[in-house]
Amino acid sequence: ALIKSADFIKSSSKESECPHEGHPEFALVGRSNVGKSSLINALVHRKELAQTSKKPGKTQLINHYLINKTWYLVDLPGYGYAKAPTAIRTDWNEFTKGYFLKRQTLVSVLLLVDSSIEPQQIDLDCVGWLGRNKIPVTIVFTKCDRKKKKKNGGRKPEENIKDFLDRIKPLYAETPPWIMTSSETNQGKEELLRHIAQLRIL
Ligand code: GTP
Numbered sequence: 001a002l003i004k005s006a007d008f009i010k011s012s013s014k015e016s017e018c019p020h021e022g023h024p025e026f027a028l029v030g031r032s033n034v035g036k037s038s039l040i041n042a043l044v045h046r047k048e049l050a051q052t053s054k055k056p057g058k059t060q061l062i063n064h065y066l067i068n069k070t071w072y073l074v075d076l077p078g079y080g081y082a083k084a085p086t087a088i089r090t091d092w093n094e095f096t097k098g099y100f101l102k103r104q105t106l107v108s109v110l111l112l113v114d115s116s117i118e119p120q121q122i123d124l125d126c127v128g129w130l131g132r133n134k135i136p137v138t139i140v141f142t143k144c145d146r147k148k149k150k151k152n153g154g155r156k157p158e159e160n161i162k163d164f165l166d167r168i169k170p171l172y173a174e175t176p177p178w179i180m181t182s183s184e185t186n187q188g189k190e191e192l193l194r195h196i197a198q199l200r201i202l
């Protein structure tokens with residue numbers, strides 16, 4: 001699984017504005033600052049295809065990137081950004097949920113979860129909502145390079161991941177596929193690309 005080309009196609013503010021070519025697509029979601037844009041850049045070997053920033057709330061639209069001219073990687077706004085204006089927070093719910101429910105070509109949501117912190121209710125809520133709405137999800141744990149630190153409660157990524165998977169067990173008959181990644185070390189990059197390739201041909 002290799003990415004030979006990645007082209008930014010367009011930004012949309014609702015599902016009806018999204019590209020109509022019918023390519024299969026994979027949408028990245030997660031809390032603001034979880035590392036969505038960094039992961040896109042790591043996947044495609046480009047530093048600035050998706051804009052990253054230390055300030056959360058940078059990505060505010062549905063951004064389509066065409067990969068190898070055949071499938072889309074979609075960057076969505078982060079959720080749970082407490083400082084975003086209320087109007088923007090409401091919008092996230094409106095258009096992101098609309099996009100998930102309407103988008104016929106969506107193969108799987110790639111839900112990014114920060115492995116350097118303990119399970120967050122908003123992420124558990126998101127997994128629950130996707131499950132109840134029968135939207136396929138792959139859980140992508142980010143920042144797995146982060147060593148345990150006092151400020152993270154002194155817990156290892158593996159401990160946070162195990163807790164997260166335990167907490168979503170009651171929500172699913174079968175635990176969704178999950179992958180450990182790091183945009184710093186490229187851990188999990190190949191595994192994620194293979195997983196995407198496999199789902200595309202199903
Ligand atoms: P929004 O667009 O604001 O929702 O954020 P985002 O999810 O796109 O996050 P972004 O990629 O901009 O990264 C946020 C911060 O986390 C940046 O300071 C990154 O350098 C850092 N970061 C992202 N991925 C990793 C990772 O794998 N490891 C480490 N250690 N830091 C990371």
Ligand code: MG
Pocket residue numbers: 036037038051052058059
């Ligand atoms: Mg971003």
